[in-house]
Amino acid sequence: QSVLTQPPSASGTPGQRITISCSGGNSNIGRNTISWYQQLPGTAPKLLIYINNQRPSGVPDRFSGSKSGTSASLAISGLQSEDEADYYCAAWDDSLKGWLFGGGTQLTVL
């Protein structure tokens, strides 16, 4: 099971702003940075956000991340049809000595 909790689904209309939450605990999000990944249908995951709110080059600034305490969020503004994908959060867990992924959120653009 995932120790990082994400809503299983989210949806929005083109142009809308949506957020996806990721809830963890003191040993993971509380102490370490979080990253977010986008997985388009049938493809490998792609890094979207690192160190809570940093975007790799090439990722549009429509994508933003934040973290507070033991929770984090991914926001997507100006929603586009090509944003329809699965999104995962991830963080290192100091107690488990391993990486954790959230269960994933399937984003539908209506």
Add this chain to the structure above:
Amino acid sequence: EVQLVESGGDLVQPGGSLRLSCATSGFTFSTYWMTWVRQAPGKGLEWVANMKQDGSEKYYMDSVKGRFTISRDNAKNSLYLQMNSLRVDDTAVYYCARHGSAATGGAFEIWGQGTKVTVSS
């Protein structure tokens, strides 16, 4: 161009073994942590194991400890995953991924396309 190419996935019976390989190019392999992540059919991502640049540190998820072994050959720019005592619930696409530097918080920066492992009788 940075590339990670996995191979070795196959259909194997429960209790069997398999060795996955990840051939890399386009970057200095010996300077990066590397990881294996898997994804069962229709399920989410699950971290499996990772390994430090010189092999001095290795970490595994609980359910594969004692059965899987991660290794690397820096001379061949390759990462491996030896999987023994395979179980039906090990069925998944296995991805090789490169961690970023400390400046990225060790995020999984680059991913391969995955190799499919099916454990079934």
